[in-house]
Amino acid sequence: MIDFRYHLVSIVAVFLALSVGIVLGSTFLQDPAIYVANTAVEQVRQRNAGLQEQITDLQLRERGNDALISGQTRRLVQQELDGERVLIVELPGVTTSDREAVQEVLEDADAAVSGQVALTEKSLDPRQSGVIDQLAMTAKPAEMTFPVDATPYEKAAAVLAAAVVTSDSAQVGRENPAAAGVLGAFQEGALITMRGDPALRASLAVVLAPGEPFEGEHAEAQNAAVVALARGLDAADRGTVLTGPVASASPGGIVAALRDSSEAAAAVSTVDNGEQPTGRVTLVYALREQLSGGAGQYGIGAGASSVGPSPVPTSTPSSSSGG
Structure with a gap:
């Protein structure tokens, strides 16, 4: 007959096996998944940071170009x-x-x-x-x-x-x-x-x-x-x-x-x-x-053939009707 001591040993063995399985699972199975996820998140974060730097750089360039053109507008268009x-x-x-x-x-x-x-x-x-x-x-x-x-x-x-x-x-x-x-x-x-x-x-x-x-x-x-x-x-x-x-x-x-x-x-x-x-x-x-x-x-949007006329028109206006 199976006595009480046998039952006790069996139960302890089951719980020990579960504990070992949990430890092994968390060590050998979950760690790689967590590592991969963390790596992916870090890559996305770095990519976003890089894109943000590019956006900031483009915005600075645009503001610089706008400031330059604004300061030279009169010279660029006078008497046209x-x-x-x-x-x-x-x-x-x-x-x-x-x-x-x-x-x-x-x-x-x-x-x-x-x-x-x-x-x-x-x-x-x-x-x-x-x-x-x-x-x-x-x-x-x-x-x-x-x-x-x-x-x-x-x-x-x-x-x-x-x-x-x-x-x-x-x-x-x-x-x-x-x-x-x-x-x-x-x-x-x-x-x-x-x-x-x-x-x-x-x-x-x-x-x-x-x-x-x-x-x-x-x-x-x-x-x-x-x-x-x-x-x-x-x-x-x-x-x-x-x-x-x-x-x-x-x-x-x-x-x-x-x-x-x-x-x-x-x-x-x-x-x-x-x-x-x-x-x-x-x-x-x-x-x-x-x-x-x-x-x-x-312009710069869809359907534009170029940023502007090239060469810049400077011919003497005619008396014909519109373009």
């Missing part, structure tokens, strides 16, 4: 737009600082800013297309005709452009008698607000786009409205450039929408890093290129 009048068209979402920076670089280039026209949210709302169509038909100069397939926004762009820009050098700085009342009608319709005197027509136009894309079901139609506006201005003046922050060249952005339109991109230039000093200098060069009859897509 001498004798030209430029209209600034501002889309919803554009910051005051971006608008003021663009106006400053235009003045550094010796251009006169005729005024600013800011579009309202209502002006780009597709649900207002019927109102916009009716307003365009009512306010247009008597001799103006529209293509049979023109959209309400294409009609409105043509009517507005006739009131604020011209390709005729002799008419720059003068009001268009045939378009008298157009700006007032657009204001009364809560489609635009104005600063300065945009009725004294400009030879060039700059359209300022925000970085944030339009959102929702109407976003594509809103982008199409902006593209129509840019094309309408370019058809009536000596050159138009659409500019915005780098994000505006991302999918869904306004600059991206214009670049995706082959017809618009062939005529209207874009600059996608307009929030940077380099981009603002490029804006001046792009306007100069428009005066020479060219167009290009510039």
